[in-house]
Amino acid sequence: MQAATMRLNQNTLLLGKKVVLVPYTSEHVPRYHEWMKSEELQRLTASEPLTLEQEYAMQCSWQEDADKCTFIVLDAEKWQAQPGATEESCMVGDVNLFLTDLEDLTLGEIEVMIAEPSCRGKGLGTEAVLAMLSYGVTTLGLTKFEAKIGQGNEPSIRMFQKLHFEQVATSSVFQEVTLRLTVSESEHQWLLEQTSHVEEKPYRDGSAEPC
Numbered sequence: 001m002q003a004a005t006m007r008l009n010q011n012t013l014l015l016g017k018k019v020v021l022v023p024y025t026s027e028h029v030p031r032y033h034e035w036m037k038s039e040e041l042q043r044l045t046a047s048e049p050l051t052l053e054q055e056y057a058m059q060c061s062w063q064e065d066a067d068k069c070t071f072i073v074l075d076a077e078k079w080q081a082q083p084g085a086t087e088e089s090c091m092v093g094d095v096n097l098f099l100t101d102l103e104d105l106t107l108g109e110i111e112v113m114i115a116e117p118s119c120r121g122k123g124l125g126t127e128a129v130l131a132m133l134s135y136g137v138t139t140l141g142l143t144k145f146e147a148k149i150g151q152g153n154e155p156s157i158r159m160f161q162k163l164h165f166e167q168v169a170t171s172s173v174f175q176e177v178t179l180r181l182t183v184s185e186s187e188h189q190w191l192l193e194q195t196s197h198v199e200e201k202p203y204r205d206g207s208a209e210p211c
Contacts (some may be wrong), residue, residue: 003198006179006208009023009069009070009071009135009139010063010201010203011023011202011203012025012135012139012200012201012203012211013200013201013203014059014071014131014135014198014199014200014201015076015133015199015200015201016125016127016128016195016197017060017076017078017197018043018075018077018122018124018127019073019074019075019076019092019124019127019131019202020073020075020076021071021072021073021074021076021091021095021128021129021132022069022071022072022074022135022203023063023070023071023072023199023203024059024062024071024072025059025063025090026056026059026060026095027086027177028059028072028087028088028091029052029055029056030052030088031088031091032055032059032072032091032094033050033052034091035115035116036049036050036055036117037049037209039147040114041115042165043150057074064134067099067100067102068096068097068099069096069098069108069135069136069140069157070075070094070095070096070097070099071094071095071123071128071132072087072091072094073091073092073093073094073095073112073114073124073125073128074087074091074092075091075092075119075124076190077088082170086109087094091115091116092114092115092116092119092124093112093113093114093115093116093119093125093128094112094113094115095110095112095113095128095131095132096110096111096112097109097110097132097136097140097142098111100146105141106141106142106143107142107143107144107145107146108136108140108142108144108145108146109145109146109147109148110129110133110136110145110146110147111148112128112132112156114124115126115141120155121155125159126159126162126163127158128159128161129159130163130191130195130198131195131198132193133145133163133181133183133191133196134191134192134195134196134198135200137183137188137191142182142183143182143183144180144182144183145165145180145181145183146179146180146181147165147177147178147179147180148174148176148177148178148179149176149177150175150176151170151175151176151177152175156183157177157179160179161179163169163181164181164187164190165179165180165181166180166181167179168180192203194200
């Protein structure tokens with residue numbers, strides 16, 4: 001797999017029962033910027049607050065980054081119930097895959113954030129991660145996944161453990177745990193079963209806008 005493969009999702013929409021995954025475009029930046037003003041989210045994502053201009057630049061760099069695959073998570077019920085609703089009004093979070101070891105392009109680090117408090121604990125994060133794992137295996141050629149989660153983020157740790165991730169390391173320096181999933185044949189079959197309802201569709205006119 002070439003690293004550039006990570007950018008394939010620029011033309012892809014993944015439709016699930018609870019979530020819709022769409023590429024991160026400039027349309028989504030204002031809402032994303034508002035989310036990241038939250039001190040709680042900054043702590044959970046180990047992020048520094050950015051200006052709106054910096055956030056636009058970050059979105060552009062993510063879109064062009066050959067080592068990163070990002071989807072914005074939309075509330076599927078809201079998105080489908082309101083024809084003509086803007087994606088920004090339906091946004092609930094994001095899910096990302098990174099290539100962290102360029103000598104092993106079958107290993108991806110996965111992150112998920114459900115930023116809207118009212119949307120947490122409803123299975124949206126779980127479906128977003130499952131769809132991303134399936135996309136990572138089927139389209140990006142990944143066979144191993146890691147998730148690095150703050151030690152205090154028990155709900156996220158439990159969610160990944162339910163998705164067959166196993167804890168492999170703890171860092172007292174970074175106050176985080178590392179969980180790993182190796183996709184064996186049986187795990188791949190389980191993943192396909194869990195995501196059999198997810199439809200892959202072309203995104204809009206087939207291309208995210210250029211930076």
